[in-house]
Amino acid sequence: MMARRKAGLGERHKKILKFLEKFQSENGFPPSIREIGENTKISSTSVVNYYLNQLEEMNFIERESNVSRGIRLVRTLEGNLMQTAKAITDMFTVPVVGRIVAGEPVPVPSSDFNYYDQETGIDIARSLLPPREKTEDLFALEVQGDSMIDAMVNDGDIVIMRPITQVENGEMVAVWLSDRDETTLKYFFNENGKVRLQPANPTMKPIIIDNPAQVKVQGKVVLVIRRMENV
Amino acid sequence: MMARRKAGLGERHKKILKFLEKFQSENGFPPSIREIGENTKISSTSVVNYYLNQLEEMNFIERESNVSRGIRLVRTLEGNLMQTAKAITDMFTVPVVGRIVAGEPVPVPSSDFNYYDQETGIDIARSLLPPREKTEDLFALEVQGDSMIDAMVNDGDIVIMRPITQVENGEMVAVWLSDRDETTLKYFFNENGKVRLQPANPTMKPIIIDNPAQVKVQGKVVLVIRRMENV
DNA sequence: ATAATACACGAACATACGTTCGATGTCAAG
DNA sequence: CTTGACATCGAACGTATGTTCGTGTATTAT
Numbered sequence A, B: 001m002m003a004r005r006k007a008g009l010g011e012r013h014k015k016i017l018k019f020l021e022k023f024q025s026e027n028g029f030p031p032s033i034r035e036i037g038e039n040t041k042i043s044s045t046s047v048v049n050y051y052l053n054q055l056e057e058m059n060f061i062e063r064e065s066n067v068s069r070g071i072r073l074v075r076t077l078e079g080n081l082m083q084t085a086k087a088i089t090d091m092f093t094v095p096v097v098g099r100i101v102a103g104e105p106v107p108v109p110s111s112d113f114n115y116y117d118q119e120t121g122i123d124i125a126r127s128l129l130p131p132r133e134k135t136e137d138l139f140a141l142e143v144q145g146d147s148m149i150d151a152m153v154n155d156g157d158i159v160i161m162r163p164i165t166q167v168e169n170g171e172m173v174a175v176w177l178s179d180r181d182e183t184t185l186k187y188f189f190n191e192n193g194k195v196r197l198q199p200a201n202p203t204m205k206p207i208i209i210d211n212p213a214q215v216k217v218q219g220k221v222v223l224v225i226r227r228m229e230n231v
Numbered sequence C: 001a002t003a004a005t006a007c008a009c010g011a012a013c014a015t016a017c018g019t020t021c022g023a024t025g026t027c028a029a030g
Numbered sequence D: 001c002t003t004g005a006c007a008t009c010g011a012a013c014g015t016a017t018g019t020t021c022g023t024g025t026a027t028t029a030t
Helices: A011-027 A034-038 A045-057 A083-089 B011-029 B033-039 B046-057 B084-090
Strands: A061-063 A069-073 A093-098 A123-124 A139-143 A158-162 A172-177 A181-190 A194-198 A207-209 A216-226 B061-063 B071-074 B091-100 B121-125 B141-142 B158-160 B172-177 B182-191 B194-198 B207-209 B216-229
Touching: A011 A034, A011 A045, A011 A069, A034 A045, A045 A061, A093 A158, A123 A158, A181 A216, B011 B033, B011 B046, B011 B071, B033 B046, B046 B061, B091 B158, B121 B158, B182 B216
Parallel strands: A093 A139, B091 B141
Antiparallel strands: A061 A069, A093 A123, A123 B121, A139 A158, A158 A216, A172 A181, A172 A216, A181 A194, A194 A207, A216 B216, B061 B071, B091 B121, B141 B158, B158 B216, B172 B182, B172 B216, B182 B194, B194 B207
């Protein structure tokens, strides 16, 4: 018995895989056999079928028999193990509504804020948040300046927040301190009528506020993302 | 003329949307009209068609005419603006290969490491990385302890890294300092034969290493993710 | 020379599938 | 009571779609 097929992908395999990724990305559903053929210069549906069967054997795709567009991408050409099945409900976009700087209050979106019309957003995998966390009111802010370093948050970091009406002890919140004209990110504790704002950096001391009225909690931090760029 | 339909979704709309999300999530492709009917107790394909047309008018889905399974989810029942079209190529999983602690070298995966067999991974939106960044060699580590605070990285943070063979000035890297038996995360600079390791925290001083042989660069940091949990 | 396998293809076929049509029922307003 | 809008449904139809079959060529091992 003579196996002449290369261990691995031929040119047509690669072309088909690339097209599958592109089509699904652009359309939200897989292509048909005929659409694959039309876009990979394969004139016969049986040849496309032949290659799809091989891609299935090599665990790049899964197929459902006798189902139109019944192709599920399992692995991309780059080799990434794609969780196609997870994608639809497990990634979402959080609108970036502005910047967080020390000298201004956090720009919390108002209740009539239209999340759908935002031009910039940051994509987040759902699994980064607890399952019970609602995702629809989240907003993102980009940190500007070094004023948040006691929160272990750097210039340029993305902070994902949610508006809250009631803060619980131990939550990481953005607070506006009216007596200092300052926004800060701290762990919040209400202790015997006083507010303790605890930095994330364990080597730093907390702020004690005797008059809780001076503390305006503007939102809770649920995620911080730092994209590394060279300095 | 009398409009009796509620502004918004009826019970059948909601059932259909939920099923669309679930089916696509589990199968990687949308259901057919008949499959929707079978799973929402609607016995007629024309009724399903009737409701799908309304969901399209309300911008929950987009449809392709005369295309089997030509349904694209645009918005979920929760209201999230889902980028169905982006999902297939724009989210991937990075395996979590261990922990990064100060007193041990970084557990960099070996070159025969099987990324596909990892049981735990962290899901990342592709758009969080630069377009040219390759994604297949990335690995994730969970930070253990307070030793990375000068890198603005907290206990419990997830650090996404890649192996590198050659470090460029200004890159954030994990280095093992053999004379100190310590791993640290720093911006790397090679200056006149000496290595300067610059903390991310701008208030802290760099480490100057006269003998570069003592510095083992173990990987480059490309992303840091901090999931907020209460303290 | 022969056999086996891979690769390529067109054609035919049956089923999957979406759309359309006509009919019926309910409800609220006039 | 009538009318119009909305909801519901079965049936029919035509097209979209995947699978199968038979054929041909090229290559390699026996």
